[in-house]
Amino acid sequence: MNVIPAIDLLEGRCVRLYQGDYARSQTFNDNPVEVARQWVSEGATMLHLVDLDGAKAGYPVNQKTIEAIVRAVDVPCQLGGGLRDRAAVSTVLNLGVKRAILGTIAVEKPQLVAELCSEFPGQILVGIDARNGKVATRGWLETSEILATELAQQMAQLGAAEIIYTDIHRDGTLCGPNLEALREIATAISVPAIASGGVSSIADLLSLLALEPLGVKGAIVGRAIYTGDISLKEAIQAVGQGRWQDVPPDLGSSSFA
Numbered sequence: 001m002n003v004i005p006a007i008d009l010l011e012g013r014c015v016r017l018y019q020g021d022y023a024r025s026q027t028f029n030d031n032p033v034e035v036a037r038q039w040v041s042e043g044a045t046m047l048h049l050v051d052l053d054g055a056k057a058g059y060p061v062n063q064k065t066i067e068a069i070v071r072a073v074d075v076p077c078q079l080g081g082g083l084r085d086r087a088a089v090s091t092v093l094n095l096g097v098k099r100a101i102l103g104t105i106a107v108e109k110p111q112l113v114a115e116l117c118s119e120f121p122g123q124i125l126v127g128i129d130a131r132n133g134k135v136a137t138r139g140w141l142e143t144s145e146i147l148a149t150e151l152a153q154q155m156a157q158l159g160a161a162e163i164i165y166t167d168i169h170r171d172g173t174l175c176g177p178n179l180e181a182l183r184e185i186a187t188a189i190s191v192p193a194i195a196s197g198g199v200s201s202i203a204d205l206l207s208l209l210a211l212e213p214l215g216v217k218g219a220i221v222g223r224a225i226y227t228g229d230i231s232l233k234e235a236i237q238a239v240g241q242g243r244w245q246d247v248p249p250d251l252g253s254s255s256f257a
Helices: 032-041 052-057 063-072 086-094 104-108 110-119 148-158 179-188 202-209 223-227 232-239
Strands: 002-010 013-018 021-029 047-051 077-080 099-102 124-131 134-137 142-147 163-167 193-196 216-221
Touching: 002 021, 002 032, 002 052, 002 063, 002 193, 002 232, 013 032, 021 032, 032 047, 032 063, 047 052, 047 063, 063 077, 063 086, 077 124, 086 099, 086 110, 099 104, 099 110, 104 110, 104 124, 104 134, 104 148, 110 124, 110 148, 124 148, 134 148, 142 148, 148 163, 148 179, 163 179, 179 193, 179 202, 202 216, 202 232, 216 232
Parallel strands: 002 047, 002 216, 047 077, 077 099, 099 124, 124 163, 163 193, 193 216
Antiparallel strands: 002 013, 013 021, 124 134, 134 142
């Protein structure tokens, strides 16, 4: 299973939110590039970037910081937050981000998701952030009536390379992942699922590893590696780091033009 460190960007700083609440943010480092280098030095084979300002604004905001991170490390980066039209997706891919994570438009513009999956094969992921099983959008500020499992099935059928599932009530809380919800998501789709939210210990990662045969191929870790509750090195040793497969040169190459 791939252990993927999260770097959440707010006003150019590396922060963590509690249950997605912008008013309850905690700054861990004023230099996200330094953080990115640290996680790579400890064995990360991918970084998960979130533009929190972008998620709230509806368009990418932290491009300079994102580009600096991408240039500073030799592992692929995936990015979510504020990617709500083709121009935004193209912009971040041109910065060197390998995979774009779509959220709000999966609910509001599913046809656009299908078009982007076709235009950038293997580079479009869908992040499904759920509150009590229902999908939240617009930086988690709004909650829809759409069930997470139903949206996951739809997005997988439209061509999403992976589904990232976040339980908002557990995000940033260190209270453990929602294994039942992840099991439902993984069994409902034919593409890999990535777990996010609540991972607090290596024991939590081992519990997720038990879902790997169902299709849970990775776990995004955030607060726990910043507080020291989890050593990234030890976590990777415990669950066996997966290897991210890059997009073949004949697929999606136009996005880097």
